[in-house]
Amino acid sequence: MSLLILAQAAADSGVDKFVGAITNGLSLGAIYALLALGFVIIFKATQVISFAHGAVAALGAYLVAYFATVLNFPGGALGGPAWLQWTVSAVFAVLATAVVGLVLERVAIRPMIGEPIFSIAMVTIGLDIVIRTITNDFISTDPRPLGDPFGTNIWEAGPISMAYSEVATIIVTIVLVLAIAWFFRSRIGVAMRATAFDQEAAMAQGISVGRIFAIAWAIGAGLAAVAGIFSSVFPRASQGVSAETAFFAFRAFPAIILGGLDSVPGAVVGGFVIGLAESFAGKYMTWSGFGVGFSGIVPYLVMMLVLLVRPYGLFGTEEIRRV
Amino acid sequence: MKVSRKLLVLLFVLGLIAAACGGDDTAETTTAAPSDDGGTTETTAAMDDGDTTETTAAPSDDGGEDMAPPVVDVGIDLDAGTIKIGMLSDLTGAFGPLVTPIVAGHEAYWASVNANGGINGLQVELVIRDTVYDVTNHVTLYEELKDQVVAIGHSTGSPHTLAINEDLQSDGILAIPLTWYSGWTDPDINANLLPHGTPYCIEAMNMIEYITDVAKETGIANPTLAIASFPGDYGLDSMAGAKLAAEALGIEIVHDGSGTIIPGQDQLPVADAITGSGADLVWITANATFFGEVYGGAIASGFEALWSGAGPNWSPALLDSPLADALQRDYYGTFYLSPWGSDSEGMQELMAIMGDAPPTDFYGEGFVEAKIMHEALLKAYELGDMTQAGVTAAAKSLEGIDFGGMAPSETYVGEPNDIVQRESMVFRPDAALRAAGGTGTLMIEAAYTSPTAASFVFEGACFEL
Amino acid sequence: MRGRPHLYVSYESEQSLLPTWTQRVMVGLLVFLLVLIPLQGGIEIGDRLYQPVGFLGDNAWLKILSRVAIFGIGALGLNILTGLAGQVSLGHAFFMGIGAYTAAVLGGEVGKAHWGLGLPIWIWLPAAGLVAALVGMLVAPTAVKVRGLYLAIVTLGLVFIGEHLFRNLTSITGGSQSGRKFPSLDFRLWKEEEPFLAFTSDGPMWPVFNWLDWLFGPWINFPAEMSEEAKTYLALAALLVVVVVLAKNLQRTRIGRAFMALRDRDIAAEVMGVPDAKTKFEAFALSSFYAGIAGALLVAFIGRAIPEQFNLLLSVQFVVIVLIGGAGTVAGTLMGSVFVFVFPRLVQDFSGWLTETVESGGVIGSIADVFVSTGLDDPGLVSTLEGVSPGLNVSQLNVVIYGLLIIGFLIFEPLGLYGIWLRVRNYWKGWPFSY
Structure with missing residues (x-):
């Protein structure tokens, strides 16, 4: 479907529009990929889709706004240029969010080890309600701009024109994806894969499953926070983090399913495919017969079509069914 | 044996229910009791006792004095x-x-x-x-x-x-x-x-006329208009007013995005449609979050126009965001109240x-x-x-x-x-006022009523729900 | 077999809906209580009026209980799909929407801006279920292909696609955030002006309840009037009872047992002659039928609804009901429905009490005051203010407590309220030798 649109798009319209659809799709896809990565890492360790992911992303973005614009900590203490101060504060806020993830796992998820997965999913819905409400109280009446250094600057090269923040989104995503890929080859990463495969067997091998859970939730929360940042800056949402930010993560669901729930490369590919599909639909599928807001459901349509052909997504592991 | 145990459980449960009811009952009677023996005979505990009838709304006929109890x-x-x-x-x-x-x-x-x-x-x-x-x-x-x-x-x-x-x-x-x-x-x-x-539609008429005048002063003889809004009563009522105003002023609507700003979706398609239309004036009816997304998307592609939007579009936080400079250049805000400060x-x-x-x-x-x-x-x-x-x-x-x-x-x-109320306050965003601790709204018209709005005759709603 | 409730002498008695006398008596009492709840009968002693279940005669509580009944019906549908057949669906809101708008088109007013044929309830209510069931059958083939969490997300996609459709089909739905009027619950034989049975206006007590007056007249005063809310509640409660019997009965039928076999071991079930595709087909159709009915009832109950009503949060609410209650059990599902709607009200009353305590001072009040803010300049974790406030305002506190309750319940008892009920029951079964 995407290919068809691509071909048609290239044929009948200007280069600028086409390039615009690609750049927008890539930056949107990068955010989806970050969110999807978080989902997948949590899923691989705990076999659960965290419905609290969006709330954690919003909390992370809020913490960035709070650390960078209100406290100016720890960036302000270090001094240096403004962009560096902001970056240090933002990194610190992301780490703080990872700690929140750690705490959530310890308090609410750990006691559920061995319980039916849908009961755990339900616990994450409870977490979502609690975190979202508290975050919205922090955010209060008005949206909170993140105070980021990207500004409204645009980087232009030939037909390509991208906001600095969009370039940063793509670069940070690539770096994080590489880091995660490396992580899965490290000792803890291998332990996580073992845990995902079989919790009991992993325990028997001396792997602390509890610790793996904690690490997975911390990484997931940190990734959510990074996605939260990039979904709350110019041009996507210059006004910053608001009550809407928490719902952004639901838009990444098609990405994780498309790629396969338990596949890290799948999450990345799924994120970019969905981002591009949505972007192209937004630019080209404007015929009124589709109805208002059609581009918003294109990701779900793409997801359903793919699932009919490949029931476990593009890269997901097929569940071996035994009697 | 088992049956009797179950009966025990049953009694226990019934006891709990009775206790719960009892507790609530007393709570209700305490709120009702004072009004029961109240000063006037008309007062009844109508809300609690199912069989008493509601008080009829008869004015007290014994009232010769001004401050008799009502x-x-x-x-x-x-x-x-x-x-x-x-x-x-x-x-x-x-x-x-x-x-x-x-x-x-x-x-x-x-x-x-x-x-x-x-x-x-x-x-x-x-x-x-x-x-x-x-x-x-x-x-x-x-x-x-x-x-x-x-x-x-x-x-x-x-x-x-x-x-x-x-x-x-x-x-x-x-x-x-x-x-x-x-x-x-x-x-x-x-x-x-x-x-x-x-009302939303009067507000739209006022502001579209206002920004049309501003555009004409800056030398655009025949400004064109793009509009976009939330779906629903708020957005579409405002859009109806915008269309009426455009018709009255004889300006062309080059993009009609009524109801296209759908919460929870990516707003870049909306921004694209507005920039693609090349309009000189833009009227948005959304809230600060989605206005920020549409406006940010539009200026990212270098679009310049006069922007205005319904009251709830504005939030002082927009002046803390990277959009502040552009907004001070482009935006005319409105509300029916005068701003804070x-x-x-x-x-x-x-x-x-x-x-x-x-x-x-x-x-x-x-x-x-x-x-x-x-x-x-x-x-x-x-x-x-x-x-x-x-x-x-x-x-x-x-x-x-x-x-x-x-x-x-x-x-x-x-x-x-x-x-019906026909006045609108018009303001411009002002980062200096915001920096001084206010809401950053610089009032330029306290009570503006456009001729279209003043002469508009309501025969029902602008947008029928 | 007095005193040995678990000894069954025939297959028939083991399979009967209410095998023991205790159960029959208890269910009878429960139904009796359900009927009594809205009647606001009172016992006059001296000059005070005592109402045994008086707080439930309160119209606000009747609205809450009516919602419990409507969502109970819908949740029993999801319970068939998730609890019995083991297919997790987040698409329940979509099927409710289908039912609601079928009802709106068939029963809606004629000649207004939106489509409406003005047909009576006995046509639009079953039709709402049937159309939703048909749509459910269209979705079922996906479920044959896709499993587990994948299915959950696919059905979640259904909700978004449904919202898109409802938003754009303005002549049916009235459009996003605008909505339309829906037919009322009144029972008409055909398109007459006067309803045959009015559920949505105050009126005299139904003659059906005369026997109550005859039976308890000397002790209890029953009012001669019946409120709109009481009638609506009774109509919905009656429907709920019918649906509960059907749902309970389903578990004993061939189809119901096929569902359970599929849930427990699908391949084994297939080997034993339970066709995978056909059974899932039936599960989706049945579940959607219930959802359609619940959707139609919900909008008729509100009178006016917007397409955004049928969103993901509604689906999640149903999943919460089924899982908090205890998946796979009818009683648990009903308990879940009570939890989801009654608890927020109790929490609200609790925070009202907290506010009063803090404001009135005293020992508890001053301890609570440390954490509670009573004004803009008084710091605290939560606030008695509702507007802009330091800390959470009362409404936010209510939502947070509700979320914490969901988490707490599941950590404490992953089998849901039904699990807690089992524990309590087993404790009393072994009492005084329970351990």
């Missing part, structure tokens, strides 16, 4: 000296961020009234319920409020208010709609409602009662609603009938409610087209 039924306890006002607010739903400061305005207003002796000695209590912007909750919570309050201080949302409107009319309860939907001007609909402020008498009063609260322009809305309710209750007291129906009747006879220059005065007697 007739009351639900929500007013003359012995305890309290008046209860219900609030159907969206505090944790889609409009929570907007409604929270409005509720804060109410709370501060009544706290100050109570501190100064209340309404002829009666202290006002707010019974606030969170509807989460859900029609089902709205209907259920209205049911809870109608048996304990004298009137509804505000009811959030147009479809929500319409869903309880028939009940309001049959129960004879007054409500102030917290929406500026033009349909509230219809006398058939507003029998129990007190609309206030400038302006020097009208009403605003000074509001600022005094709000104390240290963080500044936003929406406390004013709470202040206006509370003030209207205050006047209605005073009038009802004066007429000697503070039953639910009595308050409604008193409110519908109010004329010239004055807000100390903060908002245009409101009247509820007369032809719908004569009493």
